[in-house]
Amino acid sequence: MATFSLDRRRFLTLAGGTVGAVALGAGQLAEAAELDPAPFTLGVASGEPDHTSVVLWTRLAPDPLDAATGGMPAEPVQVTWELARDEGFRHVIARGAVTAMPESAHTVHVLATDLAPDRWYWYRFTADGVRSRTGRTRTLPAPGAKPDVMRFAFVSCQSWAGGPYPAYRDLAGQDLDFVVHLGDYIYETTKGGLDEFRRLHALYKTSPDLRAAHARFPFFLTWDDHEVQNNYAGDVAGGAGDGRPFLERRANGYQAYYEHLPMRPEQQAHGPDALMYRRMSFGRLAEFSILDTRQYRSDQALGDGRKEPTGEVFDPARTLTGPEQERWLLDGLAASKATWNVIAQQTIMAQFDYDLGPGKIVNLDQWDGYPPARARILDFIARERPANPVVLSGDWHTHWVNDLKTDFDDPHSRTIATEFVGTSISSGAGWDADVRLGLPANPHVKFYNGTYRGYVKCVVTREKWRSDLRIVLNASDAASPAYTIAAYEVRDGVPGAYRVDDGDGLAGVVTDRANGKPLGNVEVAVHREDGSRLVAVTTDPAGEYVAFAPAGAYTLRVNGVGYDLASVPVQIGATGGSTVDFRLTRSVAGAATGRTVPGPQSQATASDFVLANDLLALAISAGTTDPQLPGVTLGKPLDLAALGHLDQLDWMNLPYASAAQPRGGNAWQQLTVRATAVELISPTEVRVTGASTAVAGIGVVTTFGVRTGEPWVRAETVFTNTADAARTFWLGDVLDHDGTGQRSGIAGHGTITASAPADFTPTAPWLGMTGSDRQTYGLLYDEPGFTVYACGIWAMTQRQITLAPGAAFTLGRRIAALDNGGGADPFAVLAGL
Numbered sequence: 032m033a034t035f036s037l038d039r040r041r042f043l044t045l046a047g048g049t050v051g052a053v054a055l056g057a058g059q060l061a062e063a064a065e066l067d068p069a070p071f072t073l074g075v076a077s078g079e080p081d082h083t084s085v086v087l088w089t090r091l092a093p094d095p096l097d098a099a100t101g102g103m104p105a106e107p108v109q110v111t112w113e114l115a116r117d118e119g120f121r122h123v124i125a126r127g128a129v130t131a132m133p134e135s136a137h138t139v140h141v142l143a144t145d146l147a148p149d150r151w152y153w154y155r156f157t158a159d160g161v162r163s164r165t166g167r168t169r170t171l172p173a174p175g176a177k178p179d180v181m182r183f184a185f186v187s188c189q190s191w192a193g194g195p196y197p198a199y200r201d202l203a204g205q206d207l208d209f210v211v212h213l214g215d216y217i218y219e220t221t222k223g224g225l226d227e228f229r230r231l232h233a234l235y236k237t238s239p240d241l242r243a244a245h246a247r248f249p250f251f252l253t254w255d256d257h258e259v260q261n262n263y264a265g266d267v268a269g270g271a272g273d274g275r276p277f278l279e280r281r282a283n284g285y286q287a288y289y290e291h292l293p294m295r296p297e298q299q300a301h302g303p304d305a306l307m308y309r310r311m312s313f314g315r316l317a318e319f320s321i322l323d324t325r326q327y328r329s330d331q332a333l334g335d336g337r338k339e340p341t342g343e344v345f346d347p348a349r350t351l352t353g354p355e356q357e358r359w360l361l362d363g364l365a366a367s368k369a370t371w372n373v374i375a376q377q378t379i380m381a382q383f384d385y386d387l388g389p390g391k392i393v394n395l396d397q398w399d400g401y402p403p404a405r406a407r408i409l410d411f412i413a414r415e416r417p418a419n420p421v422v423l424s425g426d427w428h429t430h431w432v433n434d435l436k437t438d439f440d441d442p443h444s445r446t447i448a449t450e451f452v453g454t455s456i457s458s459g460a461g462w463d464a465d466v467r468l469g470l471p472a473n474p475h476v477k478f479y480n481g482t483y484r485g486y487v488k489c490v491v492t493r494e495k496w497r498s499d500l501r502i503v504l505n506a507s508d509a510a511s512p513a514y515t516i517a518a519y520e521v522r523d524g525v526p527g528a529y530r531v532d533d534g535d536g537l538a539g540v541v542t543d544r545a546n547g548k549p550l551g552n553v554e555v556a557v558h559r560e561d562g563s564r565l566v567a568v569t570t571d572p573a574g575e576y577v578a579f580a581p582a583g584a585y586t587l588r589v590n591g592v593g594y595d596l597a598s599v600p601v602q603i604g605a606t607g608g609s610t611v612d613f614r615l616t617r618s619v620a621g622a623a624t625g626r627t628v629p630g631p632q633s634q635a636t637a638s639d640f641v642l643a644n645d646l647l648a649l650a651i652s653a654g655t656t657d658p659q660l661p662g663v664t665l666g667k668p669l670d671l672a673a674l675g676h677l678d679q680l681d682w683m684n685l686p687y688a689s690a691a692q693p694r695g696g697n698a699w700q701q702l703t704v705r706a707t708a709v710e711l712i713s714p715t716e717v718r719v720t721g722a723s724t725a726v727a728g729i730g731v732v733t734t735f736g737v738r739t740g741e742p743w744v745r746a747e748t749v750f751t752n753t754a755d756a757a758r759t760f761w762l763g764d765v766l767d768h769d770g771t772g773q774r775s776g777i778a779g780h781g782t783i784t785a786s787a788p789a790d791f792t793p794t795a796p797w798l799g800m801t802g803s804d805r806q807t808y809g810l811l812y813d814e815p816g817f818t819v820y821a822c823g824i825w826a827m828t829q830r831q832i833t834l835a836p837g838a839a840f841t842l843g844r845r846i847a848a849l850d851n852g853g854g855a856d857p858f859a860v861l862a863g864l
Contacts, residue, residue, distance in 0.1 A: 038633075065244060066164045069093035070103070070137075072485045074242030075156065077168035078250040078293030079485025080209070080313065082176075085168050085676060086251060086775060087112060088293035089156045091137040098230035105133045105135060116153045118165060124152075127685045131158075136229050138290040142375035148173040149314075154780070166246040169208060172314030181313045181491045182206055184501075185375070185453050187213040187255070187425025193457030194506035199240035199511035201695025203247050205488060208563050210248045211319070213425035214255025214377045215458065216288070223280035228287030236291070240509070245293075252292055253307050253321050255377040255426055259284035262396050264330045268305075278303040308356050310363055317333040317491060318369035319786055320360050322376035331395045337385060337465075337771060340393050347403040351378075357407065357493060363416040369521065370493050372418045372663070378426045380405060381450050381476070382439035385469040385771050387805040388853045392772045397426070409437050415448045415693060419523060420448040421496060429457035429481035430500045432519050432528050442474045446527040451498045451519070453487040454480070457506045465771045467769065468677065468804040471551070471572045475585050477528055478517055480577060482568055485513070496521040497531070497766050504566075504579050512581050535603065536579035537609050541570050541589060542612040549574025553591035553615070554675045554746070555627035560584055569629065569677065589613050590629050592648045595673035620644040620739040624653065628670035630678025632770060635669045640709065640717045642737040642814065643743050646674050647848040649744045651717055651735060653709045657682055666706030666719030673742065673848035676806045684765035685810075686748045686842060688723035688731060691762050692829060697790060699765045699825040704731050728754025729834070735846075743845035752834035754781070763817060763828035763841065764810055772803035775826040776858035784823040791819045798826050798859045810860040815841035 094102025393399035431452035463481030483502035635650035687701035706721035779794030
């Protein structure tokens with residue numbers, strides 16, 4: 032018989048996550064070691080209950096981060112188990128012994144059978160005289176039973192790097208019947224070996240909060256992509272990986288997944304294949320169809336990513352579920368007698384168009400990349416009308432409530448089902464700003480928030496379904512407080528969700544003081560008493576915002592393009608829930624430090640200059656450095672946005688002065704003008720003084736000015752030859768945009784989307800840039816005589832001049848930012864200026 036031991040200091044190191052992101056207090060560390068002694072360092076779990084049975088799980092791993100063995104000898108080990116009706120194990124109703132095998136990483140799966148329906152049980156394991164913690168589990172109501180209520184939570188996306196799982200700490204304290212995990216239980220590395228997947232699963236379970244949730248509730252689990260490889264599709268790899276055959280990687284990922292989770296024998300992997308889609312019923316109250324949208328899907332169209340859907344996207348043969356699983360789903364919905372019919376799956380089912388103009392940009396990895404497959408399911412629901420369909424989704428690390436329709440392009444089309452999308456346990460959402468910018472084009476999205484991590488708690492009766500969208504304030508803080516950001520209900524027989532609470536924390540509406548119009552895309556920042564920023568959110572199209580902070584004193588600062596800054600002190604009590612509305616005053620022209628241009632690409636800080644009026648705002652670097660322009664960022668425009676918009680521009684390299692004509696894919700990165708001073712020369716003007724780094728003796732002075740009522744900032748650059756000889760050089764400016772749907776525009780040449788730069792001769796003296804938010808940026812020159820060298824994401828003007836000694840050349844232009852109205856030609860607004 033093997034003997035297990037693990038030095039207490041070593042286990043506390045593992046539980047404390049010094050190899051990852053977990054940060055726990057001393058009390059929590061000690062508790063973790065006492066609850067899960069070696070070899071049960073990864074805790075216990077249960078899952079896949081029906082009305083007479085449940086799976087019990089553990090793994091023997093005295094040194095869980097030993098990827099090869101987990102600290103176990105290469106020999107079988109006997110493990111005993113007990114199941115009782117009470118936590119004190121006075122009424123043990125089942126016990127047995129199983130053998131933990133080294134070829135299965137000494138994991139244990141016990142299928143406890145012949146149990147009573149709709150009842151809680153307690154279980155534990157013993158190996159070599161060491162007893163595991165006690166876990167709690169339950170069976171489901173019998174198939175014909177009519178339970179009054181069902182309580183559960185659904186979760187997804189728990190990247191280890193994202194934090195120590197305070198969302199699981201909050202979840203473990205809830206009153207639930209079970210938990211549904213919708214995928215991305217781990218996040219893969221480039222190493223696709225079995226030992227590596229086992230190491231990752233073990234690493235994630237060193238979180239005491241994850242172990243606590245598993246020990247308290249049974250789980251139903253399905254995978255998404257990161258359990259194998261990001262964005263893989265069927266047998267097609269999602270990336271380069273480590274060079275091993277992809278199906279070998281998939282087999283390793285599937286095996287480690289089964290080994291480390293409480294799955295039934297039917298879910299055990301056989302090489303690169305495993306049966307993951309299945310059905311479960313909570314009596315007659317609810318029936319769940321749990322899907323696998325990775326193993327059988329067609330490869331993503333058009334090379335994946337967020338793109339305009341064309342061509343192969345609409346091939347009806349392409350599928351997200353595979354034809355067999357799709358038929359199984361529809362047959363199950365048709366036969367169901369349940370009050371609520373739940374489709375638990377991975378990716379967002381509702382359409383989401385990131386482009387506010389007449390075009391469309393969608394995420395091709397989600398159901399948007401498989402519209403005929405989605406239409407078959409939604410058309411079936413509309414036609415056959417199974418009772419109360421509800422879709423649960425994960426993947427996108429953000430909270431959503433969506434109306435599902437057969438025609439998402441028609442806001443007046445009938446709502447046939449509701450989709451709840453849960454935010455991540457810990458994984459970040461770098462695309463949050465892109466989603467927020469696209470919300471006005473997607474009125475079927477009833478609620479969205481991408482600022483916070485968390486999960487969704489659901490309470491279901493025969494009359495209604497309630498989803499509480501739970502969030503934690505800071506995913507990197509193990510003790511972070513949790514809140515309900517919003518609660519929505521779906522009523523029996525009435526498709527569509529309705530908000531039923533105001534949420535915790537801070538909320539309010541921002542409007543125009545003069546006309547009461549709600550103001551979208553306004554930044555609301557919460558600052559601590561020491562002046563540091565706690566969190567910043569932006570208002571939705573209705574002018575509403577939601578932010579969170581623990582009890583205490585704060586200052587709310589509101590920043591909207593075209594409006595004066597506003598701030599107000601606020602006190603949050605222990606119970607949370609404060610409402611603070613703002614009425615903003617339109618700005619007059621001015622230039623100053625102390626504010627920023629809000630937006631997803633914003634780089635400037637409050638120490639930089641912002642020129643603003645009632646129509647736009649432009650930030651000029653007075654010290655902030657862009658790593659793409661090392662040494663020459665000073666004096667460059669960094670951020671720009673029009674009234675009602677957020678900054679989407681990456682930056683402007685304005686101006687440059689190059690000895691050679693800029694060529695090639697890096698032509699935009701001109702490091703040829705260095706400023707030596709940036710100063711406020713009047714209440715509405717900023718002057719930048721510098722010189723060319725590439726052409727000796729060329730001084731460069733740019734003056735920026737703004738006036739009320741003009742949708743542009745005037746920029747005038749004077750190039751002066753202070754040398755004793757004539758100087759010939761190239762000059763101009765660069766517009767750069769790296770956001771969603773980036774496109775360049777050149778007078779007479781329309782929209783440019785190509786990835787390789789080319790030369791163009793404009794028919795009028797302007798060029799532009801736009802993204803997905805109906806905002807167009809432009810450079811409008813006083814004089815023609817330049818060419819444009821451009822690709823889809825940047826464009827630069829090029830003009831060659833010769834200056835005699837003592838001579839000067841003035842380059843005058845306007846830097847514009849406007850709402851383009853969503854027309855077919857986003858650059859038409861520039862032609863009219």
